[in-house]
Amino acid sequence: MTKALSRRAFLARSSLIGCSVAASPLLTPMSFAAAPWDTRLVVIILRGAMDGLDVVRPYGAPEYAELRGALGGEAPDLDGFFALHPALNRLMPLWAKGQLGFVHAVSTPYRDKRSHFDGQDLLEAGTDALNGSRDGWLNRMLGEVGGIESRTAFAIGHGEMKVLNGPAPVADWSPDANLVLSPQALRLAQMVMQDDPAFHAALNEALMLSDMDEQPGPLSVTVDEDEPMAPPPTPPSKAHLKVAEFTADQLRGDTRIASFSINGWDTHNNQSRAIQPALGRLADTILALQAGVGEAVWQKTAVVAMTEFGRTAQLNGTGGTDHGTGGAMIMAGGAIRGGRVYGDWPGLGEASLFERRDLMPTQDVRAPAAWILRGMAGLDQATLERVVFPGLQMGGDPGLLL
Incomplete structure (x- = not known):
């Protein structure tokens, strides 16, 4: 019998265009709407x-x-x-x-x-x-x-x-959680998603949630082109x-x-x-x-x-x-x-x-x-x-x- 894969386990194993995201909003777009209590x-x-x-x-x-x-x-x-x-x-x-x-x-x-x-x-x-x-x-x-x-x-x-x-x-x-994208992969992702506001917003949020200390902006990633690697685990x-x-x-x-x-x-x-x-x-x-x-x-x-x-x-x-x-x-x-x-x-x-x-x-x-x-x-x-x-x-x- 095939064991069911939980949503969280699936997210933890997902990859897209060369990125590894332990909690991927590319798969679950997020909203910043306020909750009904404070x-x-x-x-x-x-x-x-x-x-x-x-x-x-x-x-x-x-x-x-x-x-x-x-x-x-x-x-x-x-x-x-x-x-x-x-x-x-x-x-x-x-x-x-x-x-x-x-x-x-x-x-x-x-x-x-x-x-x-x-x-x-x-x-x-x-x-x-x-x-x-x-x-x-x-x-x-x-x-x-x-x-x-x-x-x-x-x-x-x-x-x-x-x-x-x-x-x-x-x-x-x-x-x-890390997004590790080469400049080429990042550019490809932008081109693919540029006509879809929901996916474009999701990519921005994925970058925000990723653990990249030197990230200068929501769609800019500083990496080594020859050897893109994630930062060492905490x-x-x-x-x-x-x-x-x-x-x-x-x-x-x-x-x-x-x-x-x-x-x-x-x-x-x-x-x-x-x-x-x-x-x-x-x-x-x-x-x-x-x-x-x-x-x-x-x-x-x-x-x-x-x-x-x-x-x-x-x-x-x-x-x-x-x-x-x-x-x-x-x-x-x-x-x-x-x-x-x-x-x-x-x-x-x-x-x-x-x-x-x-x-x-x-x-x-x-x-x-x-x-x-x-x-x-x-x-x-x-x-x-x-x-x-x-x-x-x-x-x-x-x-x-x-």
């Missing part, structure tokens, strides 16, 4: 299962030191019960301003098997079971709002962002900053939604060291978004970071944690009512743990996401519970937005 939403998928008990530490629970004492660290206090991982200390000014918050003891409806692939599929589908859904909850939300153009929402990065899969138009971009340690910079650029304009991933959360061994790089990338990304969009747009922005499941309450024999259940959601932005840890805390006593090993989830992680969508895009609760997040019971409004 707030901005950034959804970050933390792939690998972030340990919420380490990131937002319940040091006030008497069992925590026994379960996690080896992790240690000078964690800045949040509210007298929870403390923040030291690697996120740079985010404390946001906490003080009420622009950083958390929802603890949350999880998707996924239970027991603890597979990264299934957990991420369910998180991005936004459904209550693994039912083969091919569209993501952000795409369904876009379909319900209406008036959407492809540039309203961006799926960013090399990997597929299933949360934005679906029939609603969405633009794609990769940090190392070093992995800096790729997240490039993603944040591009995201901020779009959010300052007509884009209203962006989604991308941050990897590196699977900390089975030596977690006290293994989690540090991922936390550093997360802090970098949030602060780069804040600086990049500017104060006015930041006040209208919500950043939501979600992960497929949490990790075990107790350290394993190698100083790491294994796949668990309950975890934490991270929120940032001027639109967030931060400065607090939301959620119903279940406790860490053995009898309170899920299967006596994991943090017990007391809330569906889709519920806070749904309340944020309701506040930002104005969708009614019935639509959110039936269409965007099928099977969800949102419960009462937790007041996550200002």
Whole structure:
């Protein structure tokens, strides 16, 4: 049987007249039409299962030191019960301003098997079971709002962002997307497209989205005629900053939604060291978004970071944690009512743990996401519970937005 090729995978492999475009608007012409709302939403998928008990530490629970004492660290206090991982200390000014918050003891409806692939599929589908859904909850939300153009929402990065899969138009971009055209090929493209305004505009946009630092204009490319080559890929340690910079650029304009991933959360061994790089990338990304969009747009922005499941309450024999259940959601932005840890805390006593090993989830992680969508895009609760997040019971409004 031939395996279906996803739209994003197809775009990532496409080539035209000697160019390679990881997110090709030559195939999906984009519009700069404004969206029907003015707030901005950034959804970050933390792939690998972030340990919420380490990131937002319940040091006030008497069992925590026994379960996690080896992790240690000078964690800045949040509210007298929870403390923040030291690697996120740079985010404390946001906490003080009420622009950083958390929802603890949350999880998707996924239970027991603890597979990264299934957990991420369910998180991005936004459904209550693994039912083969091919569209993501952000795409369904876009379909319900209406008036959407492809540039309203961006799926960013090399990997597929299933949360934005679906029939609603969405633009794609990769940090190392490049158009590499010789002058002859560029001239040929101009001649072919000169009588078709739509294709001519699409070529201009393809050049704009391409990663060419020395590009002097929308239809001019500086290359070596004898050996046209793409710039080297962005070093992995800096790729997240490039993603944040591009995201901020779009959010300052007509884009209203962006989604991308941050990897590196699977900390089975030596977690006290293994989690540090991922936390550093997360802090970098949030602060780069804040600086990049500017104060006015930041006040209208919500950043939501979600992960497929949490990790075990107790350290394993190698100083790491294994796949668990309950975890934490991270929120940032001027639109967030931060400065607090939301959620119903279940406790860490053995009898309170899920299967006596994991943090017990007391809330569906889709519920806070749904309340944020309701506040930002104005969708009614019935639509959110039936269409965007099928099977969800949102419960009462937790007041996550200002």
